[in-house]
Amino acid sequence: MTDEDLDRLLRHATPVIGADRIERVSRAVLLRQARLETAAASWFTWLTARASAAYCALFVLGCVVNVALHQGAAARPDLLAAVTLPSGWGG
């Protein structure tokens, strides 16, 4: 076998890849990519929902503490008077 024969054989030995197979594998890739995006989007939604819930809980807690402090101050003005605030803090 000459070098030219070998070159010719190798040049014609390219694997045959059918159009339907290209289409099938391409679709599989695009499906995986879409799933990946959906998973990322749902993770973001989950995180946003948790962050919103935490913010609401802190807001409500702040309101409760605020009301409690006001009620406490009204009930025991003597205690409030005993508290010495630094200058510029009001009171």
Added chain:
Amino acid sequence: MTRVAQGNAVAFEMLVRRHMRRALAIAQGITGSGGDADEIAQEAFMRVWQHAGRWDAGRARFTTWLHRIVVNLSLDRRRRPALVPLEGAEELPEEGELPPEAIARRQERLAVAAAMTGIPDRQRAAVTLFYFEDFSGREAAGIMGISTGAFEQLLARARRAIKAALADKITRG
């Protein structure tokens, strides 16, 4: 590719459809298995999607980057013990449905495929890129991440081994 890096799914679909045939052909040429080639091509494109931001246009062409991923995944797959025979990877109709020239070509392809099973993986990769996919020596060397001289040596060794295997097959009849 810039649009793919920005998360553009339509641009990614165009990229996949444009480069899928060659990715499959390279993976199949190296692994010798259609099933492995399908998985490797899928994995390669998923890596492109996930790491598109890492691609640097100044360092390498997109095709060089993609084909390097395919070659590396194929070589990794070949390190696994199971090897599907190359004959099983052909996608052709039965010989009775083919004209004589097509049958002769198919037999030549199978003979080359059989000869390639006996050569080292990197030599298979060199033959696949240079002969099957028609890359220049410089392009193929870039994809494999070696110098042009090293690639030429690799290809010369592959040619010698394939020639010897084919001659042996002819001698045995």
